[in-house]
Amino acid sequence: MPENQPTISDRIQRELDRLTRAERQLAHSILENYPASGLGPLATLAKDANVSAPTVARMVQKLGFKGYPEFQTELREELRSKAKNPIAKHDTWAEGAPSGHVLNRFTDAVIDNIRHTLGQIDPDDFDAACGLIGDPDRALYIVGGRITHTMAEYLFLHAQVIRAAVTHIQSTSNTWPHYLLDVKEGDVFVIFDNRRYENNTLKLAEMAHAKGAKIVLFTDQWRSPVHHLADICFSSRIVVPSAWDSAATTLLLVETVIAAIQDQNWAQTKDRTERLEDMFDQTKLFRKFT
Amino acid sequence: MPENQPTISDRIQRELDRLTRAERQLAHSILENYPASGLGPLATLAKDANVSAPTVARMVQKLGFKGYPEFQTELREELRSKAKNPIAKHDTWAEGAPSGHVLNRFTDAVIDNIRHTLGQIDPDDFDAACGLIGDPDRALYIVGGRITHTMAEYLFLHAQVIRAAVTHIQSTSNTWPHYLLDVKEGDVFVIFDNRRYENNTLKLAEMAHAKGAKIVLFTDQWRSPVHHLADICFSSRIVVPSAWDSAATTLLLVETVIAAIQDQNWAQTKDRTERLEDMFDQTKLFRKFT
DNA sequence: AGAATTGTGTTACAAAAAGAACAGAAGTCG
DNA sequence: CGACTTCTGTTCTTTTTGTAACACAATTCT
Structure with a gap:
């Protein structure tokens, strides 16, 4: 066209x-x-x-x-x-596929989501969130829902390397009391909650809030009820031409957070990373990139 | 000003x-x-x-x-x-953040990755991959690595709803024999392997290949060694201004695949989804979106 | 579960805006 | 220089648009 x-x-x-x-x-x-x-x-x-x-x-x-x-x-x-479209005039992203192909339609939507989402983010909020998440003096708890727990885990995997005292709280509520016992005032909860919002997650947020923990929330454009308790809230657009929602924008934010806290904690991280890499190498689980 | x-x-x-x-x-x-x-x-x-x-x-x-x-x-x-203001010429994504802010730099890189990656994808390959992954007559096995297992799980969570016979093979190699026992010729393995490529994953791919399974590989621009065994291979650009790699483009592809196979299996899926939703509702785990 | 509060849509009214008709001003050509 | 043509602004009418008042629906609280 x-x-x-x-x-x-x-x-x-x-x-x-x-x-x-x-x-x-x-x-x-x-x-x-x-x-x-x-x-x-x-x-x-x-x-x-x-x-x-x-x-x-x-x-x-x-x-x-x-x-x-x-x-x-x-x-x-x-x-x-x-x-x-302030973006490149990419009618088609996958060249060779008609513009009606799902690859192009989907990519269009995701790019659009990214633009909308980023346009509404307050950089100060973002920096503040990174300050919290990256602060090694605060214990960090990461929580996700049925689908979003993959995002939670993605953040967890990286945060774990970058800093100490990181916990991924799995969704099964049996294990909560155990974790919550140790939560101190000023600790940080990163919570992922996209529609349809989970009662479980809200409960957990309430408990964390009651204990005086800081809450950073990643949610969708309609915002999980958790956002009332959250100190900082990022809402991503998640609509795509699919029966499902997209987590791509959320992942983008998470990866950016990871990059930021990595930078901010470089001194300690460097050491931690190296030690961790050594461990992996020793166990021969991972092969060096050649 | x-x-x-x-x-x-x-x-x-x-x-x-x-x-x-x-x-x-x-x-x-x-x-x-x-x-x-x-x-x-x-x-x-x-x-x-x-x-x-x-x-x-x-x-x-x-x-x-x-x-x-x-x-x-x-x-x-x-x-x-x-x-x-000539500055507002939209070279920033997060308005209000300087163009050097990590939010803008990172987003730039991701968009760029998406553009490059999509530009190199053959739509026929993509359709073929969806045909394999969405085919309910083939058992589907999903495999990831240390980081990429989150992508694997993301695909698994959705595929599980859309079709039957889906298995997420966790990285611990103890459990493999169990899974591999049942693999038949023509079954499908979706394998995620970004740098640094894992020996584990390669081994598994070899075994699957030996059994005559089809392999769809999601890897990075340098391509995991698994690609020699793969029937279809998608390589994403993953470089971002970070100490870590980005999985955003991979996720975009995965979500697009999900959208496509959902569409293609709509008849069965509709039923499956509804039953599943019912189950969730009954258990009160998830609240209806209002 | 019933009552009170709050939120939301339908109807009706008032204000403002756009369009049409006309008259005066400016410019142009014989 | 004067008559004609073209352009422009003022006034009036019609239509559209925003707002206020009311009644019903949903929600919350007791």
Whole structure:
């Protein structure tokens, strides 16, 4: 779909010669801060350009619109699609597959999710979360749900290497009391909870909260009820053309957290990592990358 | 120029808790394609969000505006100043974070990885892989390594719902013989192996191959040695500005596979899913999404 | 389980905006 | 220089749009 139809800005510039003095004056005013000014009421636009209201109406008709409202609608549409793909013009991600192929549709959705999610994250929140998660003086507990426990485990596997005192709390609630016994004020819980939100997880969060633990929550755009208890909350868009939700954006955030706390704890980590690698090598479980 | 007054998007985000169900629904609809939708007439916005017009009016008042027109005016003002600032040219993902922030650097890298990886995938291979993985007449075995076993489990959790005869082979090699005993010719192994490639995994692949099983391999750009035995091989770019590798692209592929086999097995799956959901509901482990 | 509170949609009204008709101003051509 | 054409602004009408008041539904609390 080569949807490169000319933008309204283009159309105005092309017609600039056919316009009269007052209309041209108006046109320049529109282009001055495009497209914001064109989205206001007709009268405002007219006043800003020092022309009369009918002049505006006449011009947009000259441009081929039925009336000012239609002009605005198309402007909004343009803005919409502009916001949709500031990314590369990748209609197709997997070359050779039709754009309707699930590979392309799915990837589109994920990229979109990433953009939306990242756009709503407060960097300060993020840094604060990393500060908590990476702080070796706070015990770290990681909790996930039925599906999200894979994310929890992913974080756990890495955090374990980077710092000490990391626990992955499995979903079976039998084992909770054991873990919770040792929780101190200021300890950190990282909780994953996407729809459909699990009562289990909420209960655990409540207990942790009651003990004075800090809670960092990774949830979806509708936000788990846990977010009322959370000190920091990241909500990811998870909708994809699938019967299931996507965890890709969540994973992206988790990996970024891992990168950040790795950096922040480099001094200690370096040592820990090396010792761990040694252990792996000795047990011959993992082969060095060659 | 630290004129970083909170954007309206921020304000909505902030007040999200104080909003009611319908209002939240509306809020999400606004954020969905921001700011375009907020610049249209109130009624349109209401219809898009499936709420009534007064709900819109009430919400904007809750956000601190005198009325919808004032809300729109500020939105336009925001758009105006955004267009003015050449910096806002969207080379940052997390707005408000410097482009050197790890959030932006990391996301850049992941998007790049996705683009590269998808560009090299042969859609026919992909379809073939889905055909194998989704075929209920072939037993399905899923295998991962130290880190990648989270990906394996993610696939397992979903595949388990979609079809029968799915097994997640954990990394401890003690249990292998048990599983391998039942492997028949034509069965399918999905193997995850990123650097540093694990001997364990290779051994298992060899045994599976010897038994005549089909092998679908998810690996990284340098390709695990298993790829010599694999019938289909997907290699993802995994490099990110981190001491660790990224599994995000791999997850994207896995999720796409899940979407595809879900689609392909819809008839059976529907039934399976419903029964499973029922079970979950009965056990009260999961709360219905409202 | 019933009552009170809060939230939500339908209806009706008021305000504002866009369009049409007309009259005056500017520019142009004989 | 004057008559014609074209352009532009003012006024008025019609339509659209936002808001207020009300009634019903959902939720919460007792």
